Amino acid sequence: MIRIIGFDADDTLWHNENIFHQAQERYRGLLAKYHPPAAVDRALFATEMRNLTLYGYGIKGFMLSATETAIELTQGAVSAQEIREIIALGQEMLAHPVELLPGVSEIVPALARDFRLLLITKGDLRDQERKIAASGLAAHFQAVEILSEKDGDAYARVLRRHGVAFGEFAMVGNSLKSDILPVLALGGAGVHVPYHITWQHEHVEEAPHVHPRFRRVERLAELPALLPELD
Numbered sequence: 001m002i003r004i005i006g007f008d009a010d011d012t013l014w015h016n017e018n019i020f021h022q023a024q025e026r027y028r029g030l031l032a033k034y035h036p037p038a039a040v041d042r043a044l045f046a047t048e049m050r051n052l053t054l055y056g057y058g059i060k061g062f063m064l065s066a067t068e069t070a071i072e073l074t075q076g077a078v079s080a081q082e083i084r085e086i087i088a089l090g091q092e093m094l095a096h097p098v099e100l101l102p103g104v105s106e107i108v109p110a111l112a113r114d115f116r117l118l119l120i121t122k123g124d125l126r127d128q129e130r131k132i133a134a135s136g137l138a139a140h141f142q143a144v145e146i147l148s149e150k151d152g153d154a155y156a157r158v159l160r161r162h163g164v165a166f167g168e169f170a171m172v173g174n175s176l177k178s179d180i181l182p183v184l185a186l187g188g189a190g191v192h193v194p195y196h197i198t199w200q201h202e203h204v205e206e207a208p209h210v211h212p213r214f215r216r217v218e219r220l221a222e223l224p225a226l227l228p229e230l231d
Contacts (some may be wrong), residue, residue, distance in 0.1 A: 001231045004164045010123035011195035021197050023089050034074050044069045058124030063090035098134040105222040112140040119144045140195030142178045150178040152185050186192050189213040191229040193220055
C-alpha cells in the first residue's frame, strides 16, 4: 500500500517555469539587435546543457549561462549595461513571489493527515529553501530533500535514508523525466501532473500509459481519489 508520498516542488506545488519563460522572452529582446530569437534560444540552451554539471539547476546557473551566451553571440560586443540588465533580470527572478498552484493549499494538508509526505526537489539550495519557507507548506512535510539531480540512484538514496520501501512510495510531479520514470523503475508509483510549460531538458518521448502504477491527472485535486488505485 502507498504510505509515503513524495512531491516535486517547482511547477507541481508552485509556479516556476513561467518565470523562466518570461525572463527568456526579455533576454531575446535584449539580444534582438544581434540575432533572431530562435538563434538566441538555441545558443542559450546549448550553453545551459554544457554548464549543467558545473552550475546545476536553477536561476543562478541560468544567469551565468545567459551572460556567457551573450558574450559569445555578440563576439564580445555586448555592453556592460547589457550585462547589468542580464544580472538584474536574474535578481528579479530570485525575488519573485511564490505562487501556489490551484488546490495545493488544500490538498497537501489533507494528505498530510493520512500519509507521510516528503518534498523532493532539485535546484539551487538557497533559492529552493527560500521558496519552501515562503510557500507556507513546510510544516506538512516530514522531510525536505533538495537534490542536485533526480534520477534512480538519487531517489534510492533518499528512500533508504528515510526507511521507505520502494513499493510503498508514490511520487507526484510535473516532469516525467525527473519525477516519474525513475520512481517507476524502482518499483514505486508515479502520478504525473503536467504543467503548461515544460523546459526542453525535461522532455521525454512518451508517457508509460500502460504501467499499472502510473497515472496522469490534470489537476492536483484529482490525486486523493486515485491513490487507492496505485496500491
